[in-house]
Amino acid sequence: MKTRMTPIALALLACASGAAAGEDFGKLIEDGKLILDARYRYEHVDQDNALNNANAQTLRTRVGVQSGKWYGLSALVEADNVSRIGDASYNSTRNGQGDFSPVVDPDGSEINQALLRYDHQYGSAVLGRQRINLDNQRFVGGVAWRQNEQTYDGALGQLKPLDGLTLTYAYIANINSIFGPDDNRFDNRSNPANIEGHSHLINAQYVLRPELTLTAYHYLLGLDNLAIAPVAAYSTLSSKTTGVRLHGALSGFSYALEYARQRDYAGNPVELSSEYYLAELGYSLVGTALKAGLEVLGGDNGPGNRAFQTPLATKHAFQGWADIFLTTPAAGIKDGYLSAGAPLLGGTLSGAYHDYRAERGSSHYGEEFNLSYARPVPGVKGLIGLIKAARYDADNFAIDTDKLWLQAQYSY
Structure with a gap:
């Protein structure tokens, strides 16, 4: 009995033979690598109210596997576990310890990333659970400071048709928030573990030269089960934001200018019309950076x-690191800030000062001081120690808040 092959089948066989001859499928495993990251943190929170001071000790353990590449294809699987160490003398938003100040690091295990990726000389595509960090993360980011990182379920594509030009589009069906991995009777409408909806992120960045990078963006956030406050209506954080950002550096000086406009979107019951402005100037000399x-x-x-x-x-x-303004006040906010960073004894010393005022009206919200020191631990490759503090002095908003962190992180 003879078997006849159609022209299409012959073409597919030829392509498969060429692929097999060109690259070894085994490279997916041979060039793969293990991911191991452990981060211990002690966080102390002292607020000028009736709540007990928080003292949280947590350990975030991350394990995963990153495959090698085969004709641009690769895969990544990464799992996280956040565990409490010692007493639960803090409010994680899920542990029922409402008599304590909040430290938003709930216990639990979760798949942090699980994705397929394709890389090409003209761009890339990612499908699955992934990190998405756009620009300086002012509008879309991973909140990697918290023990449970924020990741996104969806698809992201990047096209680079010209030198310096990157076009990005992402569709998001679900957001794995820092409040996860699970909901229980202690959560509310403003802190779901999973933010459901349909969001579209459009970003175009063009690096003309080191002195000038131009970025335009249009973010359509459909956040169905998220509210601006625990008792507010759902979808009150759904919005469409359109903006432009300019930044660059020349002879030690750096700058950033940005403007955006925000309106309601995707069934938000509240009519929105507000604006965002940023003006920043920096200077660096011999490792010291001022802004x-x-x-x-x-x-x-x-x-x-x-x-x-x-x-x-x-x-x-x-x-500010005290996280007082995670939700913008109704009267808006003007944050005037100064920051500095410099090398010190093998590490980096950083500090910042913030003055907060209402954008509408004359209210002075208060001021904040931040200070941190990070340094690799001698003799242990991949281990970094950190001490960090924030002090918020309230005026016509919120309450005095002091925070202290001690942290050690090992990455393999």
């Missing part, structure tokens, strides 16, 4: 809170 800036998130005079919000941002990196 001064003003960041404005606009408020609104309407009922409720209609201020400019950034629900998917890595917020800890902005407006």
Whole structure:
């Protein structure tokens, strides 16, 4: 009996033979690597209210496997476990310890990333659970400071048709928030473990030269089961944000200028119309970096809170480490800041000062001081120690808050 092959089958066989001859499928395993990361943290929180001081000791353990590449294809699987060490003398938002100040590091295990990736000389595509960090993470980021990182379920594609030009599109069906991995009777509408919905991220960045990078973005966030406050209506953080960012560096000086406009989207019951501004100037000399800036998130005079919000941002990196302004106040906020970083004794010493004021009205929210020192531990490759502190002095907003962190992180 003779077997006849169609022209299409012959073409597929020829391609498969060429692929087998060109690259060894075994490279997916041979060039793979293990991922091991362990981060111990002690966090102390002292607030000027009736809550007990928080003293949280947690260990985040991350294990995973990154495959090699075969014709641009690769895969990654990564799992996290966050475990409490000692007494639960803090409010993780899931442990029922409401008499203590919050430390948002709930216990639990979760698949942090699980994805397939394709890389090409003109771009890449990623499908699955993944990190998404766009620009400086002011609008979309992974919140990697918290023990349970924020990751995204969806698809992301990047196209690089010209030197210096990167076009990015992402579709997000679910967001694994820092409050996860699980919900229970202690969660509320403003802190679900999984944020459901349909979001679209569009970002175009063009590096013209080191002195000028231009970025334009349009973020459509459909966040169905998320609210701006524990008792607010669902979808009140759904929004569409359109903006442009310019930044660059020349002869030791750096700058950033940014503007964005935010409106309601995807069934948000609240009408939004607010603006964002950023102006920043920096200078670096012999490893020492200085910055001064003003960041404005606009408020609104309407009922409720209609201020400019950034629900998917890595917020800890902005407006102070005390995390007082994770939700923008209804009157908006103007954050005038100074920061400095310098090498010291084999490590890095960093500090910042913030002055917070309302964007609408004359209220002074207070001021904040931040200080940190990070240094590799001698004799142990991959181990870094960190001590970090934040002090927020309240005026016409919130309460005095002091925070202290001691951390050791090992990465293999």
